[in-house]
Amino acid sequence: MSKITKEDVAYVASLAQLELDEAAQERLVHEMGEILNYMDKLNALNTDNVEPMMHALEMSNVFREDVVGKSLPRATALKNAPQHDDEYFIVPKILENDNA
Amino acid sequence: MTAWYQKTAHEIVDALMRGDATSLEVTQSYLDRIAAVDPQVDAYTQVWQDSALTQAEQIDQQLADGNIPGPLTGVPIALKELLCTTDGYTTCASRMLENFQSPYNGTVVRKLAKAGAIFLGKVNMDEFAMGSSTENSAIKKTRNPWNLRCVPGGSSGGSAASVAADCCTFSLGSDTGGSIRQPAALCGCVGLKPTYGRVSRYGLVAFASSLDQIGPLSKDVEDAALALNVICGKDVMDATSADLPVPDFRKALTGEVKGMKIGLPREYFTDALNPEMRELIEKAIDVFKAQGASFIEVSLPHTEYAVAVYYIICTAEASANLARFDGVRYGFRHPDASNVQELYVKSKSEGFGPEVQRRIMLGTYVLSSGYYDAYYLKAQKVRSLIKSDFDNAFAQCDVILTPTSPTQAFEFGAKTADPLEMYLSDIYTISTNLAAIPGISVPCGLTKDGLPAGLQLLGKPFDEATILRAAHCYEQNSGIDLGKAPIA
Numbered sequence: 001m002s003k004i005t006k007e008d009v010a011y012v013a014s015l016a017q018l019e020l021d022e023a024a025q026e027r028l029v030h031e032m033g034e035i036l037n038y039m040d041k042l043n044a045l046n047t048d049n050v051e052p053m054m055h056a057l058e059m060s061n062v063f064r065e066d067v068v069g070k071s072l073p074r075a076t077a078l079k080n081a082p083q084h085d086d087e088y089f090i091v092p093k094i095l096e097n098d099n100a
Numbered sequence: 101m102t103a104w105y106q107k108t109a110h111e112i113v114d115a116l117m118r119g120d121a122t123s124l125e126v127t128q129s130y131l132d133r134i135a136a137v138d139p140q141v142d143a144y145t146q147v148w149q150d151s152a153l154t155q156a157e158q159i160d161q162q163l164a165d166g167n168i169p170g171p172l173t174g175v176p177i178a179l180k181e182l183l184c185t186t187d188g189y190t191t192c193a194s195r196m197l198e199n200f201q202s203p204y205n206g207t208v209v210r211k212l213a214k215a216g217a218i219f220l221g222k223v224n225m226d227e228f229a230m231g232s233s234t235e236n237s238a239i240k241k242t243r244n245p246w247n248l249r250c251v252p253g254g255s256s257g258g259s260a261a262s263v264a265a266d267c268c269t270f271s272l273g274s275d276t277g278g279s280i281r282q283p284a285a286l287c288g289c290v291g292l293k294p295t296y297g298r299v300s301r302y303g304l305v306a307f308a309s310s311l312d313q314i315g316p317l318s319k320d321v322e323d324a325a326l327a328l329n330v331i332c333g334k335d336v337m338d339a340t341s342a343d344l345p346v347p348d349f350r351k352a353l354t355g356e357v358k359g360m361k362i363g364l365p366r367e368y369f370t371d372a373l374n375p376e377m378r379e380l381i382e383k384a385i386d387v388f389k390a391q392g393a394s395f396i397e398v399s400l401p402h403t404e405y406a407v408a409v410y411y412i413i414c415t416a417e418a419s420a421n422l423a424r425f426d427g428v429r430y431g432f433r434h435p436d437a438s439n440v441q442e443l444y445v446k447s448k449s450e451g452f453g454p455e456v457q458r459r460i461m462l463g464t465y466v467l468s469s470g471y472y473d474a475y476y477l478k479a480q481k482v483r484s485l486i487k488s489d490f491d492n493a494f495a496q497c498d499v500i501l502t503p504t505s506p507t508q509a510f511e512f513g514a515k516t517a518d519p520l521e522m523y524l525s526d527i528y529t530i531s532t533n534l535a536a537i538p539g540i541s542v543p544c545g546l547t548k549d550g551l552p553a554g555l556q557l558l559g560k561p562f563d564e565a566t567i568l569r570a571a572h573c574y575e576q577n578s579g580i581d582l583g584k585a586p587i588a
Binding site (some may be wrong): 004009010012013015016017018019020024028029030031034035036038039041042043045046050051052053054055057059062064076077079080081082083089091092093094096100 | 102198200201203204269294297305310313336339340342352402404405407408409410411419422426427428429430431432433437438439440442443444446447448449452454457458460461462464465466468475477479481482483484485487520525536
């Protein structure tokens with residue numbers, strides 16, 4: 001039996017904000033199932049007393065002075081926006097208004 | 101006389117200093133070379149002819165005025181598509197970023213420019229650096245200059261192919277699980293992944309932030325050292341860059357390995373290793389022995405778990421990093437969204453290619469409620485064990501020697517049908533990233549099919565000097581000269 005069902009794939013896609021067609025869902029059930037099965041080999045290891053490696057380097061906090069630096073000019077920051085009005089990023093409607 | 105485009109960076113710097121050539125001549129030689137052979141190789145995604153020539157003129161002017169810009173004066177190089185540059189585009193070989201123009205230069209780009217390097221343009225890669233063959237690029241297919249039917253490796257396939265085809269002196273790539281070293285091996289170049297934290301990641305579009313590292317792909321070890329000298333060091337823009345003294349890596353290239361202890365991990369030399377690769381590695385071992393190095397067997401007992409750990413951690417980090425591409429501030433926006441939720445979903449679904457979506461899905465799954473402990477936390481624990489394996493091994497030896505890739509360059513399509521098989525092509529390189537240590541791949545001969553093979557040297561954290569020294573000594577004494585890739 002596969003590790004993962006079509007319903008699982010649909011649920012994960014919704015978390016990931018992806019829209020998958022039928023064919024992609026079928027494919028991912030198979031591929032993710034196979035990859036997750038492979039990953040299950042980790043269960044053969046007892047890791048009860050092992051600390052997780054949370055960071056690549058052992059580093060304590062890196063501090064700097066909290067001073068105002070130079071930031072991007074607004075026009076530069078907006079340059080790549082698909083839609084803007086020279087002041088703000090523009091997106092489609094966020095809140096649906098039932099009374100509208 | 102060999103053409104300028106066949107020379108190394110250090111040869112070009114020396115020639116310019118002696119006044120044997122102008123920067124303009126050298127740069128033009130590369131641009132002509134790109135025009136002649138890149139249509140077959142397709143390494144470049146952008147060629148910056150005009151700005152490269154302008155840069156070269158400025159270098160010549162500075163030299164005429166008696167100023168030396170820096171250690172890379174007049175050296176023409178190429179940049180991987182995921183390094184942020186205010187010139188041109190930074191596409192990550194993705195439809196998502198096909199029109200993205202970075203508002204700032206990455207730290208490595210700034211440092212290279214200051215050192216006098218000339219940017220010839222940008223080179224192809226697997227989309228968002230996810231892949232081992234560059235077949236996941238949304239822009240084009242890059243071919244291996246040694247055999248145009250074969251892939252150049254990946255994800256820095258364009259970086260490796262451009263160096264192998266003499267279309268730049270060296271290039272920068274990035275390495276998350278082998279993405280510098282594996283294509284370097286498959287294309288017959290030197291590829292260096294520095295220790296995590298050695299090089300600032302500011303301006304490197306993130307794939308997996310605890311694994312990513314920028315490094316050079318070059319024609320020889322000296323150029324790798326030269327490039328590392330320029331790009332490394334603490335950077336206030338990257339809190340994970342290490343505040344450690346930076347040696348002059350070129351000074352490490354003494355040509356000697358006498359007394360060096362080299363470890364051979366028994367888990368890498370099993371029956372699974374292709375006999376031809378084994379033979380080439382054994383010949384390399386003899387070269388090191390003849391130079392006075394000694395070998396011991398070491399053990400990295402958790403090696404067999406590395407691929408599983410890697411694909412849990414890298415997909416988890418990728419799913420978080422790539423969430424920013426929502427069609428609002430930059431990147432692809434789907435035109436048909438009627439509300440903001442649809443905007444996110446449609447933009448991501450159309451903007452990302454299949455492999456990127458597969459990894460976002462896997463990463464989201466392993467981080468999701470109910471699976472976090474079983475996958476992500478478990479993987480982080482096993483990552484600790486893998487790191488300890490290296491600590492234990494390095495208590496007994498100075499460097500570790502392994503093959504770089506389990507196979508030579510493969511044909512297009514050979515592994516695309518089975519993602520897991522493609523993932524296993526990183527088997528010898530990914531532990532390095534998990535352990536955050538440095539690694540270098542150096543050419544160690546040609547296979548019967550006339551394709552390059554590479555050997556890998558791994559070092560202690562922040563001890564790039566020792567692996568560079570070993571690699572350089574091998575390069576100088578192996579008697580191996582792959583010659584030039586057989587393209588026109």
